[in-house]
Amino acid sequence: MASAQKQAVFNLTIIVLTVITVFALAPVLGFQRAQGGLGLLGFLGFGPFLFRKRPGEVLYDERDFVIQVRAWVAAYSIFWVAFVAVCVLAPFTFGSSGFVRVELVQMSVWYGFMMVWGISAVITLIQYAQGGIRGAE
Amino acid sequence: LKNHIRRLRFENGELTQQNLADRVGVTRQTIIALEAGKYTPSLVLAFRLARAFGVGVEGVFQYDGESAEG
Numbered sequence: 001m002a003s004a005q006k007q008a009v010f011n012l013t014i015i016v017l018t019v020i021t022v023f024a025l026a027p028v029l030g031f032q033r034a035q036g037g038l039g040l041l042g043f044l045g046f047g048p049f050l051f052r053k054r055p056g057e058v059l060y061d062e063r064d065f066v067i068q069v070r071a072w073v074a075a076y077s078i079f080w081v082a083f084v085a086v087c088v089l090a091p092f093t094f095g096s097s098g099f100v101r102v103e104l105v106q107m108s109v110w111y112g113f114m115m116v117w118g119i120s121a122v123i124t125l126i127q128y129a130q131g132g133i134r135g136a137e
Numbered sequence: 138l139k140n141h142i143r144r145l146r147f148e149n150g151e152l153t154q155q156n157l158a159d160r161v162g163v164t165r166q167t168i169i170a171l172e173a174g175k176y177t178p179s180l181v182l183a184f185r186l187a188r189a190f191g192v193g194v195e196g197v198f199q200y201d202g203e204s205a206e207g
Contacts (some may be wrong), residue, residue, distance in 0.1 A: 061163040
């Protein structure tokens, strides 16, 4: 398994655990307080330390780079489409002169972050599962 | 883009995929993907591979697309 692949699995695991934690805490603490579980996302920062390079070892090369670039571009593109869709559809939920709670705006940042990292990890894994990428021929 | 990496590995003292990967500075997974025709390398990597086998780039890779002269 390639290093970038291991890191994608790690990131996806952290994201899934975070979502499970938030939804498990919600009935106990209430949905608002359960958002504290989002702090688990901080473990994403440990990824680069867990998959460090040993001397003389190649862990990451041009193919991994291309796979990662495609995964991030796809993740941000999907996020952008979802963001525009939410903005366009918001009046149908909140009314054209309605209000959105500040908490909701703050939460959306974290869920957007999870969405981008999660999609990027999934697309990375899909590309590796397909055996690689064809590149520009 | 076809390549002769697998054949060249065996003609060069039965080089393992890992040995070749170490020589050209990529991961073994990339050599596997190249041999399976699932990855098209950059020009730099193509030259490194050719140099590792002591042949020209056209000795390793073969372009089967339409002729530019059409």
